[in-house]
Amino acid sequence: MARETLIGLVGKPSSGKSTTLNSLTDATAKTGAFPFTTIDPNKATGYVQIECACARVGKQEKCKPTYGGCKNGVRSVPVMLLDVAGLVPGAHQGRGLGNKFLDDLRHADALIHVIDVSGTTDAEGKNTRGYDPINDIEWLRGEIVRWIEGNLKERWGSIKRRHTATKSTAVETLQNQFSGYGSTANVVARCLDKLKLKTPLEEWDDETIERVVNAFTDEKFPTVLALNKIDHPDADKNISKIARKYDPKRVVLTSAISEVFIRKLVKQGYVKYEEGTEFLDTKDDLPDDEELKPLDDKLRERIENVRDLVLYRFGSTGVARALRAAVDAIDLVPVYPVRNINTFSNGTTDGPVFADCLLVKRGTTVGSICRKVMGDTPIAFIEGLGGTRVSEEDTVDAGKNDILSFRVGA
Ligand SMILES: Nc1nc2c(ncn2[C@@H]2O[C@H](COP(=O)(O)OP(=O)(O)OP(=O)(O)O)[C@@H](O)[C@H]2O)c(=O)[nH]1
Ligand SMILES: [Mg+2]
Structure with missing residues (x-):
């Protein structure tokens, strides 16, 4: 991933x-x-919260990211978010302009499926009561699979002919087709590996193509379910039903509207708020605080509501968790390129540290990170924590080969 991580927001x-x-x-x-x-x-920039390397080496005080921020070892790393038009059943065939909307998602690295868990909107987004949102999980993924499948099958005849004529491997042929989704040969190879297909590509039937597309969708568009509108009284029974059925790592409870409300109050100076937590303080809580404005009764009541219905019940509004879950679903780990491996700074010994942070896929080689950061600049050697030499073939993991210094030289 040479470019910034892109997370798509999808849903009806x-x-x-x-x-x-x-x-x-x-x-x-x-x-x-x-x-x-x-x-x-x-499209807009959001910030995913990760545990910064500065905490590991006791440099929280000096940590100064060029982009985002870092507070007490919790770093906010920028990622791009893409909010697209709503999808409806039949979108892959163009219903509700579905084809165009799906095309907007091509380059996403992961998806957050925003689900109205209150059941007060039907599959088309119209007002109703008692709709079962579990339906949305199934059909929405189906639309994405069938969109990719449709694009592939449309050209399958010529893909097959070319595959045979050029004596390509299945990975090469499929990567040609999937590169338009920002896929890489690695992604394609991983999904073919998982399927352990015995038949050669030119003999694949419809069912095999469908299995390949399903595997590709899982690999290329890992998806987190954001059960939204948890502040609504009808949400509870739907939440427990979904939570029982799906991987808990991929399910997050959110009240986006509460977060928007709190952020507005922060800007207006009515509250102090630690993002991603339940901690929200007003002038009532901190009477000596000079910066906070006093509340009127109406505002006090609205804040009490958000606390009771969301913050205290669920621990947070959940939106920061949803973003973090999406980054984890892509299996990204932070890597910190530094000039000086002893001080972790890019300039003076005493200067700010850990200015840069990249999110890369776990298992990425140190060499490819080096080229991403340094381009064609010739490198003499690469140092890791403690000044040890790191080989270009070594791979990164959370906390392993993740602080790197690329030493320039012939
Ligand atoms: N109760 C509640 N309402 C919410 C929440 N989030 C969004 N809404 C409301 O749901 C409605 C739709 O919100 P949007 O954000 O416009 O939904 P969207 O998915 O972008 O819709 P389209 O652009 O039409 O596809 C608005 O009236 C929001 O105020 C939430 O967390 N709780
Ligand atoms: Mg919208």
């Missing part, structure tokens, strides 16, 4: 995609209680 109309985008970024995407409020995609 009115599930809260744009609200979620606004809750995680400074975007002010239009939101509304009617389907297809968003037509053109909105």
Whole structure:
């Protein structure tokens, strides 16, 4: 991933995609209680919270990221978020302009499926009561699979002919087709490995193609389920039903609207808030605080509501957790390129440390990170923590080969 990590927000109309985008970024995407409020995609920078390397080496005081920030060893690393138009059943065939909308997602590294867990909107995003949101999980993934499958099958005849004529491997042929989704040969190889297919590509039947596309979708678009609108009284029974059925690592409870509300209060000076936590302080809590504005009764009541319905019940609004879960689903780990491996700074010995942080896939080689950071600059050797030599073939993991210094020289 040479470019920034891109996370796509998907879901049916009115599930809260744009609200979620606004809750995680400074975007002010239009939101509304009617389907297809968003037509053109909105892109904005969000910040995923990770445990920074500065804490590991006791340099929290000096840590100074060029992008994002770091507070007490919790680092905010920028990632791009993409909020697209709502998808409806049949989108892959063009329903609700589905084809165009799906195309907007091509380059996403992971998806957050924003689900209206209150059951107050139907599959098309229209107002209702008692809709079972578990349906949305199934059909939405189906739309994505069938969109990719459709694109592939449309050309299958010529793909097969070319494959035979050029004596290509299955990985080469498929990568040609999947590169348009920002895929790499590694991604394609991994999904073919998992399937252990015996038949050569030119003999694949429809069922085999479908299995390949399913595996590719899992590899290329790992998906987190954000059960949104948990503040709504109808949410509870739907939450437990979904939580029982799906991988807990991939399910997050959110109230995007609460986060947007709290962020607004922070800007207006009514509250102090630690993002990603339940801690929210007002003038009532901190009467000696000079910066906080006093509350009126109406505002006090609204804040009490958010505390009772969301913060105290669920521990946070959940949006930061959703972003973190998406980054974890891609299996990204932070890597810190530094000039000086002893001080971790890029300049003076006493200067700020850990200015840069990249999110890379676990298992990426040190050599490829080096080329990403240094381009064609000739490298003499690479140092890791403690000044030890690290080979270009070594791979990175969380806390392993993740602090690196690329020493220039012929
Ligand atoms: N109760 C509650 N309502 C929410 C929450 N998040 C969003 N909403 C409401 O749901 C409606 C739809 O929100 P949007 O963010 O516009 O939804 P969207 O998914 O972007 O919709 P489209 O752009 O039409 O696809 C709005 O009325 C929001 O205020 C939430 O956490 N709780
Ligand atoms: Mg929207």
